[in-house]
Amino acid sequence: MATGRTHRPATRSRGIPEATVARLPLYLRALTALSERSVPTVSSEELAAAAGVNSAKLRKDFSYLGSYGTRGVGYDVEYLVYQISRELGLTQDWPVVIVGIGNLGAALANYGGFASRGFRVAALIDADPAMKGKPVAGMPVQHTDDLEKIISDNGVHIGVIATPAGAAQQVSERLIAAGVTSILNFAPTVLSVPDGVDVRKVDLSIELQILAFHEQRKAGEEAAAVAGAADDVVTPPPLRADTAAAAAAAAASRKGPDGDVPAVMPA
Amino acid sequence: MATGRTHRPATRSRGIPEATVARLPLYLRALTALSERSVPTVSSEELAAAAGVNSAKLRKDFSYLGSYGTRGVGYDVEYLVYQISRELGLTQDWPVVIVGIGNLGAALANYGGFASRGFRVAALIDADPAMKGKPVAGMPVQHTDDLEKIISDNGVHIGVIATPAGAAQQVSERLIAAGVTSILNFAPTVLSVPDGVDVRKVDLSIELQILAFHEQRKAGEEAAAVAGAADDVVTPPPLRADTAAAAAAAAASRKGPDGDVPAVMPA
DNA sequence: CCATCTTTGTGCACGCGTTCACAAAGGCAT
DNA sequence: ATGCCTTTGTGAACGCGTGCACAAAGATGG
Structure with missing residues (x-):
């Protein structure tokens, strides 16, 4: 999950x-x-x-x-x-808006699982003026300027955020101010929202990272089993470097399972 | 989440x-x-x-x-x-394959968050012959027939399933047989896998349903507060139907949740 | 009407995860 | 050096979630 x-x-x-x-x-x-x-x-x-x-x-x-x-x-x-x-609460129809119509937003708009479960995509919203009016999933994309009006006209309480991380917090604030009280957040950011607003987040890269952890563990166990008494494959000596520079250098110097460059790029 | x-x-x-x-x-x-x-x-x-x-x-x-x-x-x-x-385990590169290049699969292939976290999309696989060779995210889609070869040639241990629900179980079995031990499943199905294989699932409609539950609760509380002693807003009279037919009739009379087609498109 | 068999509903115990609260540890100023 | 101040690391208590195991409930057949 x-x-x-x-x-x-x-x-x-x-x-x-x-x-x-x-x-x-x-x-x-x-x-x-x-x-x-x-x-x-x-x-x-x-x-x-x-x-x-x-x-x-x-x-x-x-x-x-x-x-x-x-x-x-x-x-x-x-x-x-x-x-x-x-x-x-699925015996009623829930209108939802999707904000941020990029690859993911478009995929969500086309996703059949929403409509079949009592959720109706009421509007697609994007900040890019070039997207305005462009049909996605048989529905014209609307501009962020009209966000408040769209929310209140359609009585929307649930919003889906599929924008880049940088825009997510601001979008959430506008959604909430306009009346949204539940948010499904796909942007890789922690949203800070007032009490009474529910936020659930879906982060694809986090899921993969959790899998990677277990995958590494399996590989480590296997290697340990093969190599006999290889005890510190998973926990290498605590080479506790004093300075960040030293730590980075140490990191770069290792080649093995741990070695390699540290992940500098964020999600 | x-x-x-x-x-x-x-x-x-x-x-x-x-x-x-x-x-x-x-x-x-x-x-x-x-x-x-x-x-x-x-x-x-x-x-x-x-x-x-x-x-x-x-x-x-x-x-x-x-x-x-x-x-x-x-x-x-x-x-x-x-x-x-x-x-x-992010200090090493994890090759992953994405199976099922529909709307969602394509969106995942284009998602930058993978590459930036040490995950490399090694291949895109789809069962549709018409998709074969078609470039998605700058990478040609390959046919399911070659799945096993792709997995072993690239040393892939992590697979992403973005197929329709009906195909997911079979795809997972082929992935596992070929050497995959971690699966990220976007198809709305329960995968049954052998011990030693990790599965994490992402189900978008489930997330929305959980939000709907809380949303309904908020609405109910609000209504109760406004209407004074409206006690059974959340729990209407248990109209406990005796026969399945009666219940079905009640369910069918509504337009939303239960009726309708099953989710054919995965998340 | 009674006996038997199936399956629910739940009391109970256990373990994981969260949170509090504080002692230990280290930096820094004097 | 010494004392103060900040912040970590963790012992302990608590609460939620899970799973076992069984009694109660109902159906079914004779």
């Missing part, structure tokens, strides 16, 4: 744990698939397998919503789909 | 908690920004603010890596950049 929730200190909204909320969409997806195959009921065991979670966890998650199952039988698929949809 | 880690049961690799690993890229980004502004040292308080976390948490995170700070002064920026980069 990508990265997680920001700021909001796990509000435990109306008793439903944040961790459970994060899994509900997963269950919903699995249930929708069953529904399409006209499966009438499903046991916690089966559904848990389909969603890739533990069955006890799934039952506990559902218990926060209410007692929707039948002992000895399982859960009614259609009924559960409806209950979860309602709980997630 | 997007979604999270899958399967891997929090291995607690070499004593570094998974939660800490997930934050290291965040610190790294903040430190890199400081480095570019030639800031020599930074306190845990300042860096924590820049990374959007608690300073105590940051210090504890760093304590897992070693004692890299100086009491009364703070942390040496360059030195810390190097240490974290090394810990994350």
